[in-house]
Amino acid sequence: MNKTPTFIKLLLAVIMVLGIVFVQQPPMAIAEIAKQEVPTNLVHIDITYDPGTKTYSMGGFSAEELRQAGAPQFQDQIWQVLGMLNNATLKIQDDKIDVFTDDQQLFSLAWDGPSREIVYSLLNAYIELGDIDMERAEAWLDKADIVITLRKSKELSEPLQLSLATLVQVKVAKNGELTVEGFPTGMSLTPDTLALLDTANVENLKLCWNKGVVDLQVNGQMLPQATLYQGGLSVIDKAFGLNLGDLTPIFGSSFGAGLVIGDAAPVTGECVP
Amino acid sequence: MPRFWRVLLISLVIVLLLYGIYFALGRPVIPLPTIPYKVYPGQPLHAIVTSDGSDQLRLTLKTSGVVELTSADQSVVSLNYTPETFENTLDLGQRLLVAQKVVQGNEDVPESSPFLRKLINWAIAYYYHIIRFRLSVLVKALP
Numbered sequence: 001m002n003k004t005p006t007f008i009k010l011l012l013a014v015i016m017v018l019g020i021v022f023v024q025q026p027p028m029a030i031a032e033i034a035k036q037e038v039p040t041n042l043v044h045i046d047i048t049y050d051p052g053t054k055t056y057s058m059g060g061f062s063a064e065e066l067r068q069a070g071a072p073q074f075q076d077q078i079w080q081v082l083g084m085l086n087n088a089t090l091k092i093q094d095d096k097i098d099v100f101t102d103d104q105q106l107f108s109l110a111w112d113g114p115s116r117e118i119v120y121s122l123l124n125a126y127i128e129l130g131d132i133d134m135e136r137a138e139a140w141l142d143k144a145d146i147v148i149t150l151r152k153s154k155e156l157s158e159p160l161q162l163s164l165a166t167l168v169q170v171k172v173a174k175n176g177e178l179t180v181e182g183f184p185t186g187m188s189l190t191p192d193t194l195a196l197l198d199t200a201n202v203e204n205l206k207l208c209w210n211k212g213v214v215d216l217q218v219n220g221q222m223l224p225q226a227t228l229y230q231g232g233l234s235v236i237d238k239a240f241g242l243n244l245g246d247l248t249p250i251f252g253s254s255f256g257a258g259l260v261i262g263d264a265a266p267v268t269g270e271c272v273p
Numbered sequence: 274m275p276r277f278w279r280v281l282l283i284s285l286v287i288v289l290l291l292y293g294i295y296f297a298l299g300r301p302v303i304p305l306p307t308i309p310y311k312v313y314p315g316q317p318l319h320a321i322v323t324s325d326g327s328d329q330l331r332l333t334l335k336t337s338g339v340v341e342l343t344s345a346d347q348s349v350v351s352l353n354y355t356p357e358t359f360e361n362t363l364d365l366g367q368r369l370l371v372a373q374k375v376v377q378g379n380e381d382v383p384e385s386s387p388f389l390r391k392l393i394n395w396a397i398a399y400y401y402h403i404i405r406f407r408l409s410v411l412v413k414a415l416p
């Protein structure tokens with residue numbers, strides 16, 4: 001008689017504890033997802049130059065770092081022109097292009113759909129890389145926010161601001177040739193790598209970099225999210241002698257790429273966090 | 274009620290009660306003792322461990338879905354996984370492994386056991402959702 005009530009009490013205690021537990025669980029997140037604005041491709045590049053030493057710094061990278069990365073050196077004529085300027089700014093925002101020199105507006109151009117079409121047809125007529133894919137060009141340039149600043153200064157340039165919502169489309173042809181947004185790169189995958197990817201049935205990849213956070217999808221399947229820490233990466237840099245330099249501009253940037261192998265469908269979507 | 278069933282039921286109730294408390298606390302990771310691992314000068318890992326002067330690296334696995342590599346107090350890299358992304362990684366790794374053998378002309382292609390795959394996935398999901406542990410390996414560089 002006495003033991004059964006004890007057991008029932010115990011059961012009741014369990015039910016109560018579990019009841020409290022489930023009551024305490026936060027309700028399923030049903031908060032409305034904030035309506036996101038149309039993605040913008042933001043590129044802000046600051047370039048500082050010193051005509052005296054004929055060196056320049058770009059996007060937070062020093063002249064030395066740029067030289068190591070194989071950045072081109074300017075000819076004397078260009079340095080003469082730059083020497084006459086104190087600063088120049090190119091802005092592509094909304095539906096217009098503005099150019100400023102020495103803080104004075106030089107000109108302003110319409111940059112709406114029809115005017116861009118004229119630019120595409122001009123480029124198609126004069127460049128030898130092949131016709132511009134209008135749809136892709138519009139994906140990049142519609143709602144773009146591009147600012148390029150040139151400043152005569154010995155200072156290190158401001159860190160690059162890069163936030164690209166549009167995926168860079170990379171395609172690997174059946175012979176291994178790599179194209180970026182339809183333009184040939186002159187690079188190609190080795191036959192072994194191509195055969196490996198083909199046998200493993202890897203058709204496409206989507207890679208997103210968001211200020212150190214890496215998201216990777218293979219054939220649409222999500223892989224674990226990796227987070228690289230700028231401070232921590234210096235450990236690897238020192239250990240392997242990579243001379244990575246200052247990675248602040250990269251760790252402040254967001255961009256992504258969609259890689260397609262063979263005739264698979266292009267990778268869609270954005271890399272909006 | 275026979276004694277055996279009574280003990281079994283009471284044990285079950287106690288386990289449920291303890292798990293209820295654990296669940297109510299938000300299923301915190303239960304730390305397991307750190308496993309020390311010493312590396313000697315000349316070993317490939319030694320250069321990496323000593324590169325930032327702290328002479329130690331810690332690899333931590335939290336079964337709640339985090340694998341983290343830290344040097345002193347500085348995080349180097351971390352991986353966040355879910356049972357789904359872990360399964361995808363396992364699947365991709367297996368396909369690449371088989372593809373590598375095929376490309377190299379190796380006829381001895383390893384066969385995967387669906388049972389083993391399920392067992393691994395089940396274990397990962399169990400330690401992710403039900404009970405969570407933290408396991409650390411502390412790699413120390415000897416002078």
